[in-house]
Every structure is written in structure tokens, then in C-alpha cells.
Amino acid sequence: MAPLDDLYREIILDHYRTPRNRGELPTPPAHRVEGFNPLCGDEVTLYLELRDGRLADLKMTGRGCSISQASASLMGAAVKGKSLEEVEAALERFRRLMTVTETRLDDGGEPEPLDVRSLGELAALAGVVKFPVRIKCAMLAWTTLAQGLDEAAADAP
Amino acid sequence: MSSFNPTRVRADVPLLHRQVHGRPIAYLDSASSTLPPRAVIEAMDRYYERHHANVHRGVYQTAEEATADYEGARAAVARYINAPGGAEEVVFTKNTTESFNLLARSWGASRLSPGDVVVVTEMEHHANVVPWFQLRDSHGVEVRFIPVGDDYRLDLSHVDQLLEGAKLLSVTGMSNVLGTRNDLAALARLAHDHGALFAVDGAQSVAHGSTDVARDGIDFLAFSGHKMLGPTGIGVFFARRSLLEAMPPFLGGGGMIADVRTDGFTPATGVARFEAGTPPIAEAVGLHAAIRYLEGLGPDAVEAHERELTRDALERLEGDFDGRVRVVGPRDVVDRGGVLSLDVEGVHPHDVAQVLDQHGVCVRPGHHCAKPLMHRFGLAATARASFGPYSLTRDTDALIEGLGHALSLFA
Ligand SMILES: Cc1ncc(COP(=O)(O)O)c(C=O)c1O
Numbered sequence: 001m002a003p004l005d006d007l008y009r010e011i012i013l014d015h016y017r018t019p020r021n022r023g024e025l026p027t028p029p030a031h032r033v034e035g036f037n038p039l040c041g042d043e044v045t046l047y048l049e050l051r052d053g054r055l056a057d058l059k060m061t062g063r064g065c066s067i068s069q070a071s072a073s074l075m076g077a078a079v080k081g082k083s084l085e086e087v088e089a090a091l092e093r094f095r096r097l098m099t100v101t102e103t104r105l106d107d108g109g110e111p112e113p114l115d116v117r118s119l120g121e122l123a124a125l126a127g128v129v130k131f132p133v134r135i136k137c138a139m140l141a142w143t144t145l146a147q148g149l150d151e152a153a154a155d156a157p
Numbered sequence: 158m159s160s161f162n163p164t165r166v167r168a169d170v171p172l173l174h175r176q177v178h179g180r181p182i183a184y185l186d187s188a189s190s191t192l193p194p195r196a197v198i199e200a201m202d203r204y205y206e207r208h209h210a211n212v213h214r215g216v217y218q219t220a221e222e223a224t225a226d227y228e229g230a231r232a233a234v235a236r237y238i239n240a241p242g243g244a245e246e247v248v249f250t251k252n253t254t255e256s257f258n259l260l261a262r263s264w265g266a267s268r269l270s271p272g273d274v275v276v277v278t279e280m281e282h283h284a285n286v287v288p289w290f291q292l293r294d295s296h297g298v299e300v301r302f303i304p305v306g307d308d309y310r311l312d313l314s315h316v317d318q319l320l321e322g323a324k325l326l327s328v329t330g331m332s333n334v335l336g337t338r339n340d341l342a343a344l345a346r347l348a349h350d351h352g353a354l355f356a357v358d359g360a361q362s363v364a365h366g367s368t369d370v371a372r373d374g375i376d377f378l379a380f381s382g383h384k385m386l387g388p389t390g391i392g393v394f395f396a397r398r399s400l401l402e403a404m405p406p407f408l409g410g411g412g413m414i415a416d417v418r419t420d421g422f423t424p425a426t427g428v429a430r431f432e433a434g435t436p437p438i439a440e441a442v443g444l445h446a447a448i449r450y451l452e453g454l455g456p457d458a459v460e461a462h463e464r465e466l467t468r469d470a471l472e473r474l475e476g477d478f479d480g481r482v483r484v485v486g487p488r489d490v491v492d493r494g495g496v497l498s499l500d501v502e503g504v505h506p507h508d509v510a511q512v513l514d515q516h517g518v519c520v521r522p523g524h525h526c527a528k529p530l531m532h533r534f535g536l537a538a539t540a541r542a543s544f545g546p547y548s549l550t551r552d553t554d555a556l557i558e559g560l561g562h563a564l565s566l567f568a
Contacts, residue, residue: 004515008508008566016567040507040523041537063537065507066567137507 006127007134008066011074016066021076023059025049030057031152035144037136042068044141048148050156054083060141067125067134072141074122079145087149093119094142097126098135161458167547169194169450180517183555187545188333188361188496189521190383193447197387200446201439212438213412213429223438230441231428234393237448238359238378239369242398248431249391249441253360254284256379256394257327259431260356261288263407264377264400265325271297274323276353278303278311278339279533280332283526284379285358289327303328305533309335309487313347320351327377328355330362334527334541335486336467336496338362345374354400360384364451364545365494366460370395382440386546387447391440394431401428408433451546459546463495466544470497470553477557481564485539495544498525501560504567506540512566513540516559518552 025047035044042064049057058080060072075094079087097119119126128138167173172192175182184192210220212227231244240246250256265288269275275289279302289300301319306312311328320326326348331338341357348355356377359368364385370378378395382388396404406413406424410433416423424430451459468490474482474497485498499520501509506522513520520542524531531537542556 004512004566007511013567040505041531042507043537065505067507131511134507134511 007131009124009127011121011124012066012070015070015073019060019069019073021059021073021080022061023047024061025057025059030059031148031155033144033148033151035140035147037064037068037140040065040137042137042140044068044072044144046072046141046144046148048145048152050084050149050152054081055079055087056081062141064140065134065137067128067137068140071125071128071138074125075141075145078120078122084149087145090122091142091146094122094125095139097122098129098139100129100132100135161454161462161546163462163547163549166194166454167549169196170547171195171198173547177517177519178515180555183516183518183552185542185544185548185552185556186519186521187364187548188384188525188541188543190389191364191386191545192547193386193388193443194450196450197443197446201388201443204439204442209439211435226445227436227438227441230445233445233448234395237368237452238363238393238395239371240395241371245427246395246398246401248394248396248401248428249436250379250394250431251390251437252381252383252392253282253358253379254392256392257284257288257358259394259407260327260377260379260396261292263404263431264396265289265292265298266296267403267405269296269298269324272299272322274299274301274321276301276303276319276323276326278328279305280311280335280337280527280530281327281329282333282358282360283528284360285327285329285356286529302529305335305530309337309485310492311337311339316347317351320347320353323348323351323353326351326353326355327358329358329360330368331365331494331496332486332527332530333361333496333543334498334525334530334539336494336498336543337487338366338492338494340492341373341375345376349374361494361496364459365456365463367456376400382444382447385444385447386450388440388443391437391444393444401431402426404431406430406433410434412436454546460494462546463544463548464490464493466548466550466553467493467495467497469550470542470556473553473557474499474560478560478564482560485534485536495548497542498539499542499560500536500539501563504563506538508567509540509560509563512563513556513559516555516562518542518555518559520556 030047030049044062208222210223212224235244345355354376359380363380382391413433481502483500510522
């Protein structure tokens with residue numbers, strides 16, 4: 001098992017202690033979506049405001065473990081204001097980051113071939129994959145975002 | 158006088174000899190599952206190496222041996238819980254959960270009508286809640302909850318009202334979240350005074366003290382082998398004989414029939430009626446060995462040992478961290494078992510457990526399958542440490558050290 005520092009990087013602790021983009025947005029125009037992790041009781045609620053093909057604004061509330069809440073905060077910082085294509089691309093990169101491959105489990109090695117630099121601060125979550133039970137926690141905000149974008153697209157006139 | 162010696166018990170449990178992350182394991186998750194002593198593992202090995210055959214079928218030597226082993230385990234269970242009607246009152250199931258489903262689907266579905274009342278408590282495990290809600294949805298029974306007070310004990314101030322019209326009162330012997338032990342004899346009297354039967358979830362209570370269904374007036378009892386030093390895959394459903402005899406089968410198939418024709422079937426009589434298919438034979442053998450082992454330790458000695466560990470841990474948890482670690486459960490050790498649900502200020506239970514893991518400490522984060530209770534206290538989760546007969550003060554030492562680390566990491 002990897003050392004604890006791989007999981008609790010300073011950036012993660014910082015986003016946990018001081019989460020970004022906390023709060024609510026009026027619905028409508030924002031779309032509200034909730035995500036739960038029933039096993040440990042993590043919760044995330046996202047408010048997504050889509051305008052002109054962009055995720056123009058985003059706020060969130062929630063409670064749960066450091067990994068779920070820091071991942072939500074890091075996600076918000078990474079996707080707010082981005083075009084929907086960029087948001088989708090970030091989602092896809094993050095999914096790949098959280099995918100357990102055999103070699104990665106064996107040697108605890110780096111998440112190749114993904115270019116970690118393209119992830120910016122999100123790369124701090126790369127260590128989560130070495131703690132497979134916690135992947136669900138890290139994924140919560142992201143799966144909730146994907147669901148919210150789908151719902152918002154379905155609602156769009 | 159029992160010769161109970163926790164250090165010796167620890168030596169008997171192979172898993173406690175391993176290390177995790179370079180440290181001796183401090184196993185504090187016995188409420189989830191206990192660790193089997195060598196005697197249990199060896200009994201199961203011996204069974205597979207020398208006696209295995211299907212039961213109640215062959216007439217050859219090993220089949221007779223396997224059947225004797227399986228039925229011997231049933232007799233041991235009956236003795237252990239002091240079943241007044243003996244082995245004919247003991248049904249083997251998969252676990253506590255299946256035992257409650259058997260109770261609800263067989264006794265409940267055949268005996269209860271729309272509007273009939275089943276009373277449980279706010280501190281029940283989902284195993285003693287969900288089957289009753291399923292019965293509510295299928296049969297229209299009403300489910301009522303005895304509340305839990307701020308002292309983490311059952312609030313019986315309105316119990317007479319709650320029990321009015323009740324056909325069953327079903328209560329845990331010991332809460333797997335709070336550690337609270339319930340006064341089963343008193344609750345049985347209450348139930349019977351109101352014309353209700355009395356069921357007990359013994360999952361936590363059977364391994365950490367004595368259980369006596371005759372003394373306490375228990376009509377139905379459910380528990381799991383893996384929480385009493387035995388193997389997974391086997392559980393027990395006890396019912397008083399007159400009740401069991403009137404219950405229809407739950408699962409259908411081989412082994413539970415007297416006759417099958419092209420126009421229908423006739424169920425077997427006795428406990429066989431409830432044991433469809435090949436039962437967990439090796440697991441029954443393991444459970445038998447676990448019971449012998451527990452009897453050798455002495456249930457009262459085990460309870461006293463765990464009470465001392467709990468008293469010490471309560472004191473240190475509350476004293477060492479300036480109130481930043483709160484124990485969700487009774488403060489005193491009267492009518493309380495060795496389960497410590499922790500709420501650590503500023504640190505989510507999941508993170509508490511993760512940091513503790515690095516110290517070799519095994520605790521369980523989560524809602525512990527007791528969501529009504531968690532709602533009652535406004536908690537999403539706790540980190541739960543729980544003792545077993547093999548626990549020692551040095552496990553608490555490791556817990557305290559790990560909690561200090563968690564608090565400083567997230568400060
Ligand atoms: C009080 C209580 N009841 C029921 C259960 C369920 O036991 P099992 O999972 O063995 O069916 C448990 C264990 O988690 C428990 O603690």
C-alpha cells in the first residue's frame with residue numbers, strides 16, 4: 001500500500017479546508033443535481049449554469065470525506081467558465097486518471113500514458129488510484145457533473 | 158472459574174500475528190466480523206480432509222460422519238443459547254440477515270394481516286428493518302419504532318402505546334453502533350404482556366456475553382457465525398418449537414420436502430423444512446468449534462474483559478483529545494458492550510479510518526447499516542472501533558496514536 005502522503009497531498013487538504021465555489025445558484029436558470037455515495041454518506045450538490053455552449057457558472061454544496069469534497073472543489077476550479085467540449089474532455093481525462101490498471105497497482109507507478117501536466121492541480125488526485133476504495137469518493141463530483149450536464153442538455157429547448 | 162487469558166486468546170488467532178504497513182495489526186472491527194481462532198480453521202480443514210460428503214443423503218461411512226458433524230453443530234448451538242426444545246428449534250441459515258428474512262417471509266407473511274403491527278427500535282441494523290418494510294409493502298403490516306433517547310438507550314416512555322395491537326417486538330441484543338445492550342428479559346415481558354411475540358437480533362450480543370433464550374423469554378433469535386469467532390456463510394434462526402412447527406417453508410427445493418409429485422409437494426417436518434438445498438456443512442463444523450472455544454473462555458469472562466477495555470478506552474478517548482473526539486454511545490459501561498463509534502472533529506470518518514490504517518488499526522467508517530439511528534443523531538457516518546475477546550490495551554494504544562495523527566493531519 002502506498003504511503004499516506006500520496007493520498008493527502010497538500011493541495012487536497014487545502015481544497016478540503018477551504019473549498020472553492022461553495023454556495024448555490026438560483027434555479028432556473030441554473031440546473032441543480034445531487035450525487036450521493038451511499039457507502040460512506042458523501043454528498044455533493046452542484047448548481048450548473050450553462051450559457052452559449054459554456055459552463056458559465058458553477059456552485060456547489062456538500063459534505064463528506066476530504067477526498068470527495070476536495071475533488072469537487074478541484075473540479076469546480078478546473079471546469080468553471082470552460083466550453084462544454086473542454087468540460088467533457090476534462091471529465092474524460094479524470095475518468096482515465098481514476099482507472100485502476102494492473103501495472104499501476106503492482107508498482108504504484110505513475111499514471112501513464114496520461115499527461116499529468118494537462119490536469120493542472122487535478123493531478124494532486126492521481127494518488128487516489130492507489131487506494132482503490134477511495135476512487136468512488138474522488139469520482140462522486142465528476143459523475144454528478146456528468147449527470148447534471150446530461151439532464152441540462154435534455155431540458156434544453 | 159474460567160481461565161480466561163486474552164494474551165493466550167490472541168496467540169490462538171493466526172491473523173493477529175501478521176503485520177500491516179510494517180506494524181502489528183490492531184484489529185478493532187470485531188463488530189463487523191470476528192477473527193477465527195486456529196481451532197475453528199483446523200476443524201473446518203479436518204472436516205474437508207477427512208469427512209466431507211453431502212448430508213442427509215448418502216449411507217456410506219463419510220456421509221454418516223458429515224451428517225453427524227452437521228447435526229452435532231445444531232445440538233451445540235441449542236446448548237449454547239439454552240434452547241428449551243433442543244436442536245429441533247435451531248435452523249441453519251446463511252447469516253443474521255437471512256434469519257430475519259425467514260422470520261418475516263415465513264412467520265410474518267403467514268401470521269400477519271393488514272393493519273397488524275410489528276415494533277422494532279431506532280437502533281436496529283437494517284437486517285431487522287428492511288424485511289419488515291417489505292412485509293408492509295406486500296402485506297400491509299404497520300412498522301413502529303421505539304425511539305432512542307439522548308442517553309443512547311431505548312426510550313420506553315411511550316412503549317405501551319407503541320405495543321398496542323403489536324404481534325411482534327423485534328429488538329437487537331446490542332447495538333452495533335452505540336454498544337448499548339438492551340434488557341431482553343424486561344422487553345420480553347413487555348412484549349408478552351401486550352400479546353406480542355419477542356424476537357432478538359443476537360448478531361452482536363451472542364459472542365460478547367451469555368445468551369439464554371429460556372431465561373429471557375425469547376421467542377425468535379437470529380445471529381451469524383462470523384461475528385462469534387466462527388466462519389462466514391452460516392447463521393442461526395432459533396424459534397420456539399410450537400412457533401417453528403406452524404411456520405411454512407421459506408425457500409423451496411431439495412432437502413426441505415417430504416414428497417414431491419407432479420401436482421404439488423409436501424414439506425418436510427422439523428427444521429429440515431427450512432433448510433432447502435445443500436447446507437453450509439463445513440461452516441456448521443466451524444461454528445461448532447467456535448462455540449466450544451467461546452464456552453472454554455467463558456462468556457462472562459469475555460464480557461468482563463471487553464468491559465474493562467471499553468472503560469479504559471472511553472476514559473482515554475474523552476480525556477486525551479480535549480473533547481475533539483466524541484463517542485456516540487453511553488458513557489458508562491453498565492449494559493454496554495465494546496463498540497465505540499467515534500465522531501472526530503473536523504475529520505470525516507472515512508479519513509479517520511484511512512489514517513488509522515497506516516497505523517495498522519482496523520476500524521470501520523460508515524453508517525453501519527443503521528441509517529435510522531444515524532438520522533436520529535444527525536450523523537452521516539462514524540468511525541467505529543470494536544473489541545473482541547482477543548483485544549488488548551495495546552490495540553487502544555494504537556487507536557489513540559492514530560487518532561492523534563488524524564487530528565494533526567487535518568488540523
Ligand atoms: C446488530 C446486527 N444485526 C445484523 C447484522 C447483519 O449480520 P449479517 O451481515 O451477518 O447478516 C449485523 C452485522 O453487520 C449486526 O451488527
